[in-house]
Amino acid sequence: MLLHLPNMFLLMNIFHATVAREQSCPACSRYDFEERLLERVLRNELVIETMLKETRETNVKVESALKLIHEDRSRLEDILDSLKKSKIEIDTEINGTLQGALKNMSNALVFMEHLQKEVGTKLDNTIKTAMTNISDAVAEMTQNASKTGLQLKKETEILKDQLTIPFIYFHANSPADYSLDSGQDVIFTNVRVNEGQGYDPKTGIFTVSVPGLYLFTVHYNVYYSTYTYLAITHQGIQIQPSFSHSVSGEFATFSMQVFIRAAMSDKIWVESTHRDTKLHGSDPHNSFSGALIHM
Missing domain, CATH: 2.60.120.40 (Jelly Rolls)
Incomplete structure (x- = not known):
């Protein structure tokens, strides 16, 4: 009913405007005028009905679009809630990992200090032993070199005698x-x-x-x-x-x-x-x- 009231007012305005534009015609009868007027009214009503139909379809499309927007908004809100929860879980896991890594690093530093002390002691002992062995080896090599020199000298003299080329x-x-x-x-x-x-x-x-x-x-x-x-x-x-x-x-x-x-x-x-x-x-x-x- 609310939609029909504007239509009626619209028809009345169109009617008055049409009557105002109509020129007086002495030759036209009253019935002929009314017939033409009714024909125009019917045509205008058909146009208005078409406009009303298109308006209703547009309203339906707009309502569907609004519904989709509300659904997308709900999904986005759900996604945001999931991201917030994931961020909290990731922050918690990172904090736990960092704390564990810091603890492991602290333990590793303690172990390295202990290892450094132990290795230092062993290294000192190893160096002392190596120096002693080197000293003994050098003395032995010197003695062997002296013996080898004498032996080479004797062998050289023997080879000189053997290298005498016979006259053939x-x-x-x-x-x-x-x-x-x-x-x-x-x-x-x-x-x-x-x-x-x-x-x-x-x-x-x-x-x-x-x-x-x-x-x-x-x-x-x-x-x-x-x-x-x-x-x-x-x-x-x-x-x-x-x-x-x-x-x-x-x-x-x-x-x-x-x-x-x-x-x-x-x-x-x-x-x-x-x-x-x-x-x-x-x-x-x-x-x-x-x-x-x-x-």
């Missing part, structure tokens, strides 16, 4: 055979010099007694129209081979030499590398020699 040199001639087969060793039977006793005239082999660099030389004679195949051999390996053939005159002299780095007990000799190897000439013209030139 040999020269032999006069082959046992002048006609040789393949693989046959040439045995020079006449030994002119054999310093170091490395050459064996029974086998024709030189055995190394002092390792080092050696120079070996072979001289041999070849008769006219004969062939000679020889090689200086080291440990079964032909180091320096030689081939010769005299094509003019009665005979010709040839030679070969090689450097060999030999180890202790290595063996070097001269051998024939082909069948029907022929040598010729007097004894001095066929020889085998060697010498140690560097250690």
Whole structure:
């Protein structure tokens, strides 16, 4: 009813305003005027009803929004209460933790002081013991060093005597055979010099007694129209081979030499590398020699 009273007043105002704007028309009848007036009133009433409906919907939305705001406010108040309780609990826990930490630190300081005193006493004893041990060790080392010096001096003198390098040199001639087969060793039977006793005239082999660099030389004679195949051999390996053939005159002299780095007990000799190897000439013209030139 309260809503209808304003509507009625509004309709009356609209009616008076409409009548005031209407011009007098002598030709229009009274009923025609009333019909047009009623039509306008109905249209205005429909407009007002529409406005009232929209106003009610707006009121409903506003009330819903207010209700949601009240609910959000209640939730926020609950959250604030929970945060206050959590803050109180956290403050209590922090205070308890700090008090416990302070107590532990106090206990740790007391323990450190006690430990420092104990360690200091042990350290002093350890240092004294170490100094005593060092002093004894130094005295023992001094005594041992003196003994070691004397021993080294004696050993040095012995080594000097042992380091005397022997003079290694040999020269032999006069082959046992002048006609040789393949693989046959040439045995020079006449030994002119054999310093170091490395050459064996029974086998024709030189055995190394002092390792080092050696120079070996072979001289041999070849008769006219004969062939000679020889090689200086080291440990079964032909180091320096030689081939010769005299094509003019009665005979010709040839030679070969090689450097060999030999180890202790290595063996070097001269051998024939082909069948029907022929040598010729007097004894001095066929020889085998060697010498140690560097250690």
